[in-house]
Amino acid sequence: MYDAKQFRFQMMVPHMTTTAQSGRRVYGPRGVAQSKPVQMRLLPIERYLFNKLKEKLGMSESSLSREIYLVGLPTFLALHGLTEWANAIQKAFSA
DSSP states (O other): OOOGGGOOOOOSSTTOOOHHHHOOOOOSOTTOOOSSOOOOOOOHHHHHHHHHHHHHHTOOHHHHHHHHHHHHHHHHHHHTTOHHHHHHHHHHHHO
């Protein structure tokens, strides 16, 4: 008969590790906020191109989105005359 008090957990597959044993996998650079992801909507053709880029470059959606953002941000700020403002914001954040 089965006695629950005597049951002890034994790892069924000893060569596999648990998350606690192996540590967490880190996908983004240190300090990247993970608690509040930014979402955006794409038109079907934009999403198709995004998926093709993701496959071609072998990147995750998050890393590709972040790289596109970082490459495009200076252009966006310049178009709206906000480069100096953004520099001041970054300086205040770093202080």
